Amino acid sequence: MITIADVAKRAGVSKMTVSRVINDSGYISDETRARVEAAIKELGYIPNALARSLRFKQTRTIALIVTDITNPFFTTIARGVEDQASAEGFSVIFCNTDESPEEETQYVNVLLQKQVDGLLLVPTGGALEIVTFLNNHAVPFVLLDRTVPGTEADVVRSDSKQATYEGIQHLLDLGHTRIAALCGSEDITSSLDRGKGYQWAMQDAGLAEEATRRTYFTSFTVKGGYEAAQMALAETPRPTAIFATNNFIAIGAMRALREISLRVPEDISLICFDDLPDATLLDPFLTVIEQQAYDMGRQATALLLDRLNDKAPDEAQEIILPTKLIIRRSSAPPPTA
Amino acid sequence: MITIADVAKRAGVSKMTVSRVINDSGYISDETRARVEAAIKELGYIPNALARSLRFKQTRTIALIVTDITNPFFTTIARGVEDQASAEGFSVIFCNTDESPEEETQYVNVLLQKQVDGLLLVPTGGALEIVTFLNNHAVPFVLLDRTVPGTEADVVRSDSKQATYEGIQHLLDLGHTRIAALCGSEDITSSLDRGKGYQWAMQDAGLAEEATRRTYFTSFTVKGGYEAAQMALAETPRPTAIFATNNFIAIGAMRALREISLRVPEDISLICFDDLPDATLLDPFLTVIEQQAYDMGRQATALLLDRLNDKAPDEAQEIILPTKLIIRRSSAPPPTA
DNA sequence: CTGTTAGCGCTTTCAA
């Protein structure tokens, strides 16, 4: 390995002078600078960021921990994070917990050892302990998509409750009354909020009991959606519309519908939270409540970097991003209407 | 920041003793160990991996550089890499170049400064320089999916040429003769190999000229596929089948077909390289040549880690993974057949 | 079984 000492010797100067050239700090004569730069090039010297970070006490690296790397919602967030971070000269370490609190704890530990300057975290359902730990250790971090009840923390998320209200309203306007809600896990706030938005909208329409009866909790997966949909469809009378609290649940529901040959939207309507990326779809036809995933990544990163530079207010910030109801072909009036 | 010295003082021992406890090395009395562990817990001590890596001269971190993080093919690779690496106690830094050689060079530089132990690289079309650089600097790395002509390097990839041959053969067997090929960029070997496989199969069927005339180069994107398909469809007589060299090109082609109301497979057949993940598809119906993306990630990582441990042979390794032709509903005999 | 010394590659501080 080529070190700063090698370069110094080659250029006939001290290590300190080389350091000054690398960091463009202090005064150096043009002649010396040229000699040092030549030596760097000749030797193919690469500064050791480990040693620098050890002195500087910062790594210019942040980490992004998501719960499902296969979900386009999270990869889109990742792009936003990446773009914003690299614009400010930060690197991003990307981690995936698969919704497991154990993996989450494990990653946070490793990342702290690696001295990341801050964390971006989509918390699992069991994140209370680790988030409390981060707070106690004064590690800068920002939550994404979900909050962690019982803690104070910066968070960037959508207004799931309000957005769901509008989505359900759209179904109600079409004439539906028997609407089932397939919700994600009960220990995830975004999922809960969507459930509440559903309940709220149904209640406002005088359908509170209907809503209670037709709420199903499952996981944010295709399998979960499939199973929950089967339960919802087994009810008599059958629902005329299904609301899925995320994209994967909707796909699972779609499979269940197809299996019993129900047509969408002729026989039953289907809407969901989260869009699927245009690029992976042959035919966009689902009516969705779209979240601004890319922006969520960008803003969370901007907030985190502000924190790192002491440019954010002391109190925990809560940034709520707008959503958009995109009406496509999967929602229509109920068959009997 | 709490350091090893703080722990040592608290436990009333030397720093070295604390180090021994952390690393579980050397002999320590149970009593001392307990005291040290108590001190660690009380202070909430987190070892500084920077300082350790500086001494050990290894970071137990590798990097994965892909060309398009939005493509499920690459996120699936990422999962394989992640799983294999973490099983061996390595962390992964995940980077995205968007097919830009400049970004690629930039990332490699930063990563080398960060002292990653090795690199996993899906090379861009302009990677010759950076790969040569890596070779000269004896940085351990493994190429994924593509090779870089003019260099020697470990690579894990599919046999694109052979796989394409079989895919085209499937179309020929169905009775197609007017088959168009929508290829990715000309400076990417996997794309070229798929073009060659197409040419080869057509030639064996006595359709060499037909193939030459119906080959279109574009980029591995939905937009690229859309545009190339429009060109292919403008020919007279029109092709009765389209072969797309990746999933995104196929989706673009699908859009172009829909725009002029061509039905698949009744009016025209469509097959492509790379599957789309089950989870993001409402209705899998494309006939595809599936690559083992997850395995590609795993094997490349295993090879890289072997290299790091001097367990791999001196010569550059080439691991060719099998592919699978999955026949679904998008391919059928041509309309006139 | 435990401690001391030296040094990883770099930069801060102070002096020249």
Added chain:
DNA sequence: TTGAAAGCGCTAACAG
């Protein structure tokens, strides 16, 4: 404008 010494947090090598 340049350099020497000290030290960031940790561990290898040796000594006790």
